[in-house]
Amino acid sequence: MFELKDKVIVLTGASGALGSALALSLAEAKAKLIILGRNKILLEDLTKKLKFFTHAEYHIVNVLNRSELEKVSTSVMDRFDRIDSLINAVGGNLPGAVIPDEKSIFDLSENDFDEVVDLNLKGTIMPSIVFGRFMSKQGSGSIINYSSMAVDRVISRIVGYSAAKAAMENFTKWMAVEMAIKFGDGIRVNAIAPGFFIGKQNKKLLLKDDGSLTERGEKIIRNTPMKRFGKAEELNGAIHFLCSDSSRFVTGIVLPVDGGFSAYSGV
Numbered sequence: 348m349f350e351l352k353d354k355v356i357v358l359t360g361a362s363g364a365l366g367s368a369l370a371l372s373l374a375e376a377k378a379k380l381i382i383l384g385r386n387k388i389l390l391e392d393l394t395k396k397l398k399f400f401t402h403a404e405y406h407i408v409n410v411l412n413r414s415e416l417e418k419v420s421t422s423v424m425d426r427f428d429r430i431d432s433l434i435n436a437v438g439g440n441l442p443g444a445v446i447p448d449e450k451s452i453f454d455l456s457e458n459d460f461d462e463v464v465d466l467n468l469k470g471t472i473m474p475s476i477v478f479g480r481f482m483s484k485q486g487s488g489s490i491i492n493y494s495s496m497a498v499d500r501v502i503s504r505i506v507g508y509s510a511a512k513a514a515m516e517n518f519t520k521w522m523a524v525e526m527a528i529k530f531g532d533g534i535r536v537n538a539i540a541p542g543f544f545i546g547k548q549n550k551k552l553l554l555k556d557d558g559s560l561t562e563r564g565e566k567i568i569r570n571t572p573m574k575r576f577g578k579a580e581e582l583n584g585a586i587h588f589l590c591s592d593s594s595r596f597v598t599g600i601v602l603p604v605d606g607g608f609s610a611y612s613g614v
């Protein structure tokens with residue numbers, strides 16, 4: 348039911364902490380992988396590992412640059428004649444869009460706020476439009492976006508990222524409805540909402556140099572019923588499900604993978 352063999356899957360943010368673990372598991376399932384990112388050395392290294400299992404190729408692309416995205420989508424269509432899944436794993440934060448305890452909302456950097464919204468919102472919308480157009484023509488495809496625990500409840504400090512992911516969740520549902528109504532029941536748009544995973548961006552916030560928890564890390568673990576951070580590979584099952592035909596009647600959902608964080612009141 349979770350068969351992904353020979354599916355043509357485009358993955359953005361592939362060299363990131365979560366994206367690279369996902370790429371490996373999709374390769375093991377023998378999907379054909381087109382990985383996008385910005386860091387040539389990391390992408391080259393990852394592609395070598397993926398090629399051990401399957402077809403894999405990388406492209407240096409800024410997800411906010413439509414013409415770069417279009418170049419890749421045209422090249423994929425020319426060679427494979429279809430795109431089965433698009434996974435939008437790009438996302439991130441900037442210091443000026445974060446409000447530390449000693450500052451307040453009135454110190455927000457408008458410039459960093461705009462950049463974070465662009466990256467997390469338009470960074471999902473642009474690839475969805477460029478690759479989704481081909482899905483609309485072929486009448487099939489699955490788009491998967493990355494949301495966050497910061498959407499439904501306030502996570503202190505993280506103002507810009509939270510606003511952007513909230514808008515991106517809304518876009519996920521909006522595009523799910525649009526695609527199903529106008530282009531048929533073969534096209535699905537969903538998101539996953541990871542709980543807390545140690546990534547490049549949040550490592551310093553959650554762990555001290557000796558590996559023990561920071562105060563913020565402790566708060567998160569206290570509010571996670573499973574009492575630990577997630578491991579990157581623990582997201583992969585949810586993605587395989589949403590890419591595969593076993594979720595063919597599932598669209599417009601946001602699937603939490605969070606050790607119970609979103610279910611827990613903390614009491």
Ligand SMILES: NC(=O)c1ccc[n+]([C@@H]2O[C@H](COP(=O)([O-])OP(=O)(O)OC[C@H]3O[C@@H](n4cnc5c(N)ncnc54)[C@H](O)[C@@H]3O)[C@@H](O)[C@H]2O)c1
Pocket residue numbers: 359360361362363364365366383384385386408409410411435436437438439466470493494495496540541542543544545546547548549
């Ligand atoms: N790690 C977590 O705990 C966590 C929790 C919730 C949600 N998420 C979301 O999951 C996704 C993956 O997270 P991660 O921890 O792997 O992040 P990461 O920072 O490790 O990886 C993000 C990748 O995106 C790439 N990227 C950034 N801007 C780009 C651009 N303009 N064009 C192309 N590539 C660009 C970076 O080079 C990097 O490889 C993100 O959307 C993140 O917001 C992560």
